[in-house]
Amino acid sequence: MASLAQWVAGARPRTLPAAVAPVVVGTAAAAAEDTAQLGLAVLALIVAVSLQIGVNYANDYSDGIRGTDEDRVGPVRLVGQRIANPDNVKLMAFLWFGVGAFAGLALVALAQTWLLIPLGALAVVAAWRYTGGDNPYGYRGLGEVYVFLFFGLLATLGTEYTQANAISLVGVLGAIAVGCLASAILVANNLRDIPSDTVAGKQTLAVRLGDAKTRRLYLGLFVVAAAATGLMAFWHPFAPVALVGLLLAAPGLKAVLSGATGKALVPAIATTGIAELVWALLLVYPLAR
Template sequence: MATTKSWIKAARPRTLPLALSGIIMGCGLAWFYGAIDALVSVLAIITATLIQVFSNFANDYGDSQKGTDNEFRLGPTRTMQSGEISHSEMKKGMTIVGGLSFIFGIGLVYAGTWHFSHSAFFGFVALGILSLLAAFFYTAGKKSYGYVGLGDLAVFLFFGLLPVIGVFYLNANYWETAVILPAISVGFFSTGVLNLNNMRDIENDQQSGKITLPVRMGARNSRIYHTAMILWGWVATVLFTFHQQESAWQWLFMLTLPLFLIDLKKIQRTKDARSLDPFLKRLSLSTLAFTLLFCLGLILAIS
């Protein structure tokens, strides 16, 4: 029987800062525009955490089924790969966490939409279901899109655009075109984490039939692609700040720029694929720090 320690390991806590960055960004932007809703914000954080854990369980399950998690993989040993959690236990785990995600998600969209638009309620419910399906079919199922190079697009949408813009709307009950720019930043940084993961596992993925973008592009072009995403992510938020500037406090997020630049330089020089693994956590935490300082700057700007 799987232990609590094994379930925590399967939940992959180091992925949670990245999952929460988009939610926090959406809440911070809602605050800046004077439309924050505390209940919506709390429910969004809980729902996003549950969906991320569900996604990690499904990823463990799918890669184990396809044999991608094997002795040649350079990343951390997964719980199903090691036998800590069985197939049947993981199915139950996915069912429970997926169910909780759906329940809290319903509460979230009800709190954020029902009082002013029933159609928006059903639209967000559909997006929530789509998020769960996307989390499952990334590596699980017979036609998992992560095995044909579509994972980057999914991460950009479901870690960047959807959480930032969606949470802003659920708080504010209206669209604000400018928030697309910070959403793009979080999307690119999140996709960068996936790209690092795929760069690390490029050889094993290729041998296992998992055709990620690094497998298609090669190691050198993958590093160029990674640098481009990080730089364009920064450009997007700088443009937003220039356009929406109310105070110099809004430039607080610039304090995290050295973290990104130093790691970009090191990644370009790293030749051993295994040595890329620490940069996944570093980029996740840098993205969270970027988001927190950006949102703090927004709050201070209108205080």
């Protein structure tokens, strides 16, 4: 029977900055239009974090029952390591999806942004189908596309839209940057798992691209995020200050670009997430001032 610490580890806390950052940036973009609303931001945060935890448990369940997690480096695999009953892990995933759905309904009701309901429902379905179902798209190299769309564009612009009832160009640039940085977390994760995913037949984008191209993709995502941040200076001159936050990813970038493998890549996942979150927080004042 899994301990509380193992359940927490199974939620993969290192990935949570990818859920917090888009809400911070979306709220900052709304603040730039003098329409930020803290209560709605908190609800958006609950939605994003709940979906992130839900998809983490869902991936644990689906990869575990397929045998993909039999021999992995990295965080606890509740099902793959036979720590927890698979049905309980699946139930945990859907409980968190339920929390996210309930908070999402409250958010759109208060904000009167009913257009977001089908998009939210699509996000939940996509979260499950990432590694679940008969033909999971995460096994076809589309995981990064999911992350960019849902934890980048939708999460950021959805947050802004619920508070401002509009989407700004600055919000779009922020969403692109968030999507790139969140995708970089997954790229680092999948780079680490190339050997085990190849054996298991999991065709992630990293497996399809190969080691060298995946490392270049990781760097390219940071370049695009930095460029999007720089472009914000046309409207908010101090926005590039947020680039300081990306310096926190230096250890991860060094590990990836130096050819590190296996456990040596684990810090890259954590530092990328931390860099994304600090970058987002540093954007708040330049956009809201």
